[in-house]
Amino acid sequence: MDLRVIAPLRRGFDNYVRVIAPLRRGFDNWPELLVRMAVQRIRPRPSDLEFITRSGPRLVCPNTVAARAGVLEVFGLDTYGLFSSSWLAECRPSRVLDIGAHVGSFTLAVSSQLPDAFCVAYEASPSTFDYLLYNVRRNGGMERVEVVSAAVTSRDGEV
Secondary structure: OOHHHHHHHHHHHHHHHHHHHHHHHHEOOHHHHHHHHHHHHHOOOOOEEEEEEOOOOEEEEEOOHHHHHHHHHHHHOOOOOOOOOOHHHHHOOOEEEEEOOOOOHHHHHHHHHOOOOEEEEEOOOHHHHHHHHHHHHHOOOOOOEEEEOOOOOOOOOOO
16 A cells, blocks of 8 residues: 555554544544634634533633643543543542642542542642632632642742
């Protein structure tokens, strides 16, 4: 077979595995997300995406690759095994720290899986912290989640 035919097929499959499969697996609104992500590549402009997860939480983040990555990692790829393995149920931690909480993906995923746990989420970036606070508030987590606008380091001072 001609390699000029195979290469686009391979790229299409790689894109499916990398982006579309996790979107379908983790989000109820995956078709809308896919379209908005594609449009962002063609006509870059500031916009936000709302992710409606299959496990309950709804998150908003900027429509950029870096911002979307954490949401896809937690809910689409289940990188930490929060939805596909039994370690979390067996461990049943009462307190969870999320250091570098970004927009709140891990915090909200853990909160949805462990309704009795208390989470403390740290985020150093002021603009990202605004998304974290917004997402925790809109998911009703303020009584079980403390959000802290600070970096966590081994030294005192500014980062």
